[in-house]
Amino acid sequence: MKPASFDYFRPSTVEEAFQVLSQSGDDGKLIAGGQSLIPIMNMRLSAPSCLIDINGLKELSYIRADDEWIRIGALTRQREVERSALIREKSPLLTEAVPFIGHMQTRNRGTVGGSVVHADPTAELPLSLLALNGRVVIASADEKREVELSDFFITYLTTDIMPHEMLTEVKIPVAAVPMGFSFQEYSRRHGDFALVAAACVIDTDLEGRISAARLVLGGVDAVPILAEEAMDALIGETLTESLLDKAGDLACMNVDPEGDLHATREYRRHLAGVFAKRAIMAAYEKATGKGG
């Protein structure tokens, strides 16, 4: 299992990277942490003829926050997010979700941008960032644009990014009020791909009524899915057992998973309901101060 040969470029500035990207056309493939790309290259499922290594672009490795946005540079390692005090304070859903990504040994190298552009429908970061209403910054030699995550994922491993472009930053709006949040995942083995994962953020008013809710399910379709009907059902209500059941049922109906070797379609759908409910419940408890 050795990768096929490729030309190798390691730019030392973002401008150089754009230059190589536009010269290499469809043949160029960016490599960041490589924790998803190198396995598929080793298995020869992918054989890019030109590899552009962005690990030299230290300026793309940062976690910052101002009043409006939390910004994470594309090359930031997952492990840095896991350990970041700023993320723990401002966006603790990520702190809860990141330990589910692979293993400590892969998070040491895997990056935030890499996980988002790889767009595996079971991946934890795309799911959580969508729940957090995040955006991506995409740049090329002559343009810079921002895309809402809800418009970014197209299908399995496919996003709204062109061969000459590069994702440079992920940004999350800083919520005005601290929100309740929860990330839940079920996989066959710890660190393996999720069968189903759910991320939920909830805000409540002083009476405990839900004023805002976002629920995202992963592993149940070609892209992470916003469970909009379930979200709508929650708004304006206090969480009761029957409302929770209803939201879980709506979340199940929202999804149309595929069956595979690891789980049948019915089982995945069942899990989607169970994990949606767990995530809603835990997020609600945190929002109302009961869950610690």
Next chain:
Amino acid sequence: MIKMSAGERVEISLKINGKVYEERTEPRKLLSDFLREECGLSGTHVGCEHGVCGACTVLVDGAAVRSCLMFAIQAEGADIQTVEGLAKDGQPHSLQKAFSECHALQCGFCTPGILMSAVDFLDSHADPTTDEIKEMLSGHLCRCTGYKGIIDAIEQAAFRRKEGENVNGSGDTI
């Protein structure tokens, strides 16, 4: 900017276990193969070659990573530790000693990778819980031991380190 064409072999310099190595590599050569074939450091084992088994784990600038999921050229200038660097002056590292005492290995194929992860892990977890150790070990497959001995060994090494016991004086510089 660094540029190499497919198949081109260039010399890279990196530090492994405190010693500078200057060896040739082509772009597609994995760090695991580079360590074994070019540097003669065959203590780093290669199991699955796609990031699942953990046998190839080494420290790159202090962090435990899969050497089969990195190209050697990406490690240019890095500071690498492999299992060969654990023992000092003929004395085993405290983890190695604990592994031996707790029967934490049988065939030993998985052991070098687990040792290197455990070094990184104990650096940030001075007083780890059994669950934290299990979580760290989830990145490693061992087909022999059933893991119990490995968990015991890591707990023992952590305990001794906490108690400040210097096991046979190895000093454990990493």
